[in-house]
């Protein structure tokens with residue numbers, strides 16, 4: 001689905017942030033990316049959404065090389081939820097509707113079908129009750145629902161999420177993670193999400209990509225016991241694991 005080949009990127013000359021990175025994301029799966037602060041996770045997502053252009057290497061979504069596609073065409077293939085998104089000065093409903101822009105011709109308004117899609121996106125993500133509120137008036141959790149509603153409405157096969165649960169309480173965190181799972185299971189979306197919470201990553205992903213210093217450090221399936229060794233060597237902390245009745249894998253830091 002997403003293939004990144006030989007990618008290098010520097011924000012400043014001679015200070016590479018991503019170096020010769022190869023990454024292949026399987027269609028229909030949820031992939032979590034984790035790694036130390038500053039190792040380049042957000043940069044990888046920005047490159048995959050073509051917000052940034054790599055200095056070397058190629059990026060493909062399906063068979064299409066994104067450097068040969070228009071911005072609108074890319075926005076029909078990939079949507080992204082940013083870390084610390086700016087708060088737009090508009091109502092929640094207008095934010096959700098704006099997600100249809102890649103499909104619109106310049107002067108046409110929204111079609112009946114698009115209005116219905118937006119309604120459905122707001123219904124599914126529980127945004128309807130505050131749809132007429134300005135984004136600045138919403139809580140962090142409500143705002144994140146609106147951004148997810150936007151993602152539902154953009155309706156792209158590939159979805160990139162940069163720390164979708166930061167600043168959210170544990171209840172809202174799990175609600176948001178269930179919405180993400182719903183996008184994958186019921187709408188067949190391919191999802192790549194950056195998560196610092198390794199337990200959430202293990203619970204909700206099919207594959208865990210660990211990054212370090214702008215490269216891939218290791219890739220594990222969530223049931224792989226070798227995750228402990230990778231985490232220990234990558235983050236420099238002792239961890240132990242635990243499996244519950246469903247055989248889900250959790251890691252705990254040890255003092």
Ligand SMILES: Nc1ncnc2c1ncn2[C@@H]1O[C@H](COP(=O)(O)OP(=O)(O)OP(=O)(O)O)[C@@H](O)[C@H]1O
Nearest residue numbers: 011012017035036037038039040041042043044083
């Ligand atoms: N706009 C920018 N201009 C210059 N340097 C940047 C910019 N954005 C990121 N960087 C630098 O690039 C490196 C990688 O940043 P990035 O945000 O991709 O890391 P990250 O792994 O997502 O970090 P975190 O876990 O802290 O969110 C860091 O050293 C950061 O300071």
